[in-house]
Amino acid sequence: MISLDRVSKCYRREPNMVHALRDLDLDIPLGVFTIVMGPSGSGKSTLLHLIGCLDTPTAGRIELEGTNLAELSTNQRAELRSRRIGFVFQSFHQISNLSAIENVELPMLLSGATRRTARARARTALERVSLGDRADHRPTELSGGELQRVAIARALINDPDLILADEPTGNLDTETGEQVTRLLRQLAGRGSTPIVVTHNPEYAEFADSLVYLRDGRQVDSLNTSKLEVVT
Amino acid sequence: MNMNLTTLAWRSIRSRKARSWLTILGMLIGVMAIVTLISVGTGVENAVLRQFKDIGLDVVLLTPRIGWSSTASIGSHTAGSLGESSLDSDSALGEPIPVGIDESPVERAEFDPIRLCRDVPDITEIGQIATRVLPISTEELAGFVRVLTPSHDLIARFPGLLGGFVLARGRSLTPGNPREVVLGAHVAEDMGVGIGETIDIGGVSFSVIGILAPAREEREAIGGDLVRGEGVEVFQALSNTDDAVFVPYDEAATLWQDRAMSSMVAIRIRTGVSVTETISAINEALTQQGVSMSPVSTQALADNVQRTLGMVKTVLASIAAISLLVGVVGMMNTMYTAVLERTREIGILKSIGAKDRQVLGLFLIDSGLMGLAGGILGLAFGIGVSFIGTSMLGRLLGVTSFSPAFLPWLLIGVVALSFVLGALAGAWPAWHASRLDPVRALRST
Numbered sequence: 001m002i003s004l005d006r007v008s009k010c011y012r013r014e015p016n017m018v019h020a021l022r023d024l025d026l027d028i029p030l031g032v033f034t035i036v037m038g039p040s041g042s043g044k045s046t047l048l049h050l051i052g053c054l055d056t057p058t059a060g061r062i063e064l065e066g067t068n069l070a071e072l073s074t075n076q077r078a079e080l081r082s083r084r085i086g087f088v089f090q091s092f093h094q095i096s097n098l099s100a101i102e103n104v105e106l107p108m109l110l111s112g113a114t115r116r117t118a119r120a121r122a123r124t125a126l127e128r129v130s131l132g133d134r135a136d137h138r139p140t141e142l143s144g145g146e147l148q149r150v151a152i153a154r155a156l157i158n159d160p161d162l163i164l165a166d167e168p169t170g171n172l173d174t175e176t177g178e179q180v181t182r183l184l185r186q187l188a189g190r191g192s193t194p195i196v197v198t199h200n201p202e203y204a205e206f207a208d209s210l211v212y213l214r215d216g217r218q219v220d221s222l223n224t225s226k227l228e229v230v231t
Numbered sequence: 232m233n234m235n236l237t238t239l240a241w242r243s244i245r246s247r248k249a250r251s252w253l254t255i256l257g258m259l260i261g262v263m264a265i266v267t268l269i270s271v272g273t274g275v276e277n278a279v280l281r282q283f284k285d286i287g288l289d290v291v292l293l294t295p296r297i298g299w300s301s302t303a304s305i306g307s308h309t310a311g312s313l314g315e316s317s318l319d320s321d322s323a324l325g326e327p328i329p330v331g332i333d334e335s336p337v338e339r340a341e342f343d344p345i346r347l348c349r350d351v352p353d354i355t356e357i358g359q360i361a362t363r364v365l366p367i368s369t370e371e372l373a374g375f376v377r378v379l380t381p382s383h384d385l386i387a388r389f390p391g392l393l394g395g396f397v398l399a400r401g402r403s404l405t406p407g408n409p410r411e412v413v414l415g416a417h418v419a420e421d422m423g424v425g426i427g428e429t430i431d432i433g434g435v436s437f438s439v440i441g442i443l444a445p446a447r448e449e450r451e452a453i454g455g456d457l458v459r460g461e462g463v464e465v466f467q468a469l470s471n472t473d474d475a476v477f478v479p480y481d482e483a484a485t486l487w488q489d490r491a492m493s494s495m496v497a498i499r500i501r502t503g504v505s506v507t508e509t510i511s512a513i514n515e516a517l518t519q520q521g522v523s524m525s526p527v528s529t530q531a532l533a534d535n536v537q538r539t540l541g542m543v544k545t546v547l548a549s550i551a552a553i554s555l556l557v558g559v560v561g562m563m564n565t566m567y568t569a570v571l572e573r574t575r576e577i578g579i580l581k582s583i584g585a586k587d588r589q590v591l592g593l594f595l596i597d598s599g600l601m602g603l604a605g606g607i608l609g610l611a612f613g614i615g616v617s618f619i620g621t622s623m624l625g626r627l628l629g630v631t632s633f634s635p636a637f638l639p640w641l642l643i644g645v646v647a648l649s650f651v652l653g654a655l656a657g658a659w660p661a662w663h664a665s666r667l668d669p670v671r672a673l674r675s676t
Contacts, residue, residue, distance in 0.1 A: 049670050052582070054582060054669045054673075055670050074586075074587060075586050075587070075588075078581065078584055078585065078586040078587070079584070079586070081581075081583065082583070082585075083584070085584075086583075087582045087583065089582075089673070093575070093578075093579045093582070093673065095576050095579060097242065097245075097246030097247070098242060098246075102242065106239075106580070106583055107583040107584050109235040109238065109239065110235065110580070110583065110585050110586075110589060111584060112235070113235075115235065115238060118235075158584075
């Protein structure tokens with residue numbers, strides 16, 4: 001379970017303070033496919049960054065299976081990201097001078113795995129997203145959908161508990177976006193917990209759980225049967 | 232070193248080939264300059280010091296002070312004044328002193344080597360030599376030549392002073408055969424004379440009994456251009472055997488009819504005694520004899536030469552170090568630019584679990600590897616340029632037998648230093664990269 005207890009996050013954007021999240025209380029069960037929706041500036045990405053240990057809350061507690069993330073040191077948060085969290089970003093965030101397989105094996109190399117092991121796991125991960133034959137291609141040689149699948153493969157390589165996807169379909173056409181969403185949806189059935197931030201209400205039908213944010217606050221947390229209420 | 236980070240750093244270097252090569256080039260030039268200048272400088276130093284070692288570092292040279300040569304007479308004793316019995320009886324020396332001055336028709340000289348040996352018991356060997364330019368002629372040719380009159384003991388005990396006095400043909404000068412001459416290699420070649428032929432020197436006929444092998448080539452160039460100091464020129468002139476002829480010391484009095492000459496005395500002192508104290512004793516003894524000669528030890532000359540060449544090497548190495556420093560600054564600039572350009576990449580790395588120290592290490596290894604590459608390539612080029620430079624310098628100076636000296640500490644040290652300097656150049660940019668906020672880094676363009 002991921003629990004947020006009165007979590008706030010403020011940014012200083014001169015001359016004002018921007019409240020990205022305000023006293024947010026939220027429970028996200030593990031093993032389900034959660035979609036976070038809301039308009040721009042509602043705090044969706046901030047929520048993902050906080051859960052993903054990329055950022056720390058200004059106030060409140062965030063617990064991952066009982067561990068308060070806000071109390072972790074920089075190194076511990078990095079360690080957590082390495083072993084338990086996988087990120088997928090809207091703009092793919094591949095390292096351009098590395099091939100697909102080199103990008104995918106990066107998290108394993110950083111966590112201390114041998115090159116041989118990392119390479120073997122990366123190949124498996126790429127095959128899992130149907131990109132086994134594109135392993136040696138550079139990001140510039142891949143389509144948007146392929147790039148996002150490479151990103152998913154990279155997120156999966158360390159078998160993380162959480163897959164945090166920030167607008168993963170934002171740069172994809174509808175068909176490819178749906179394929180990527182389905183792929184993420186499948187992960188929920190395999191022990192991972194995908195949390196996907198999206199603008200697109202069409203993908204809400206894939207979600208087991210839906211979180212709707214507005215002005216840094218949760219409007220509602222619903223299961224998919226109540227989707228029509230928030231859309 | 233973390234191999235995975237090294238792999239990642241290597242991939243990064245490989246991905247920006249042009250910039251990496253230019254950065255490496257900056258280091259390469261600096262390292263190459265250091266290796267070349269120190270290796271060539273050390274080679275020259277070794278060549279010069281080898282000459283001193285050939286002579287022996289336990290030798291003291293007495294050279295005339297200014298004005299002495301115009302007034303002093305050739306040093307020789309009248310018959311009986313320096314006999315075997317007198318040497319044998321000198322218990323302080325413990326062995327016969329090969330003074331090298333036997334019977335001579337000229338009057339007693341002011342300098343008395345036997346008396347010097349008695350006054351300074353730490354002297355074990357003495358040899359003398361005088362030199363002058365005299366007319367020389369054969370039936371077909373005539374000209375002037377530098378005539379050296381070494382005592383037999385100087386030839387036997389101090390051959391290094393005469394460039395080794397290595398005979399190519401014939402035999403050496405022997406006691407009791409006064410009208411014999413040994414020719415330097417160039418003189419023999421220029422005059423076209425061989426063993427057994429007769430030549431006229433200063434109006435006296437001499438029979439050619441030997442021809443020397445060509446002298447070691449570095450002597451003239453190094454001696455002429457790099458080394459200066461009291462006593463150095465004298466023995467450099469002596470060691471140029473190619474353009475000289477050698478007649479017995481006994482004949483000097485015959486040839487030096489006006490008795491004005493320059494001369495040198497070589498003294499070997501007992502092993503283990505203080506050179507400084509012995510020189511003081513020699514000075515005192517010479518003063519008592521009323522002889523105006525300056526003693527200088529070959530060790531002091533060698534130290535002087537080494538000090539001079541050391542200073543030259545230091546100056547050259549300092550200049551080379553500046554170029555290395557420029558290379559380091561260039562690398563620092565490259566690394567800082569790389570951090571700015573790769574900010575988003577740093578954000579990606581952090582988002583997938585890279586710790587701050589891993590990001591720090593990644594950039595340090597990145598710059599360290601480029602430094603190392605610059606060091607290794609600079610070393611390789613430096614070795615090559617050292618050989619080429621030595622060859623060109625040798626050709627320019629007419630010297631072919633000295634070569635660059637590659638000191639092991641220099642070879643290992645310069646490569647290690649390159650890696651360390653490279654890493655240091657990347658330290659601040661790497662630290663900057665490691666401190667980047669991952670969210671901001673991810674949002675950068």
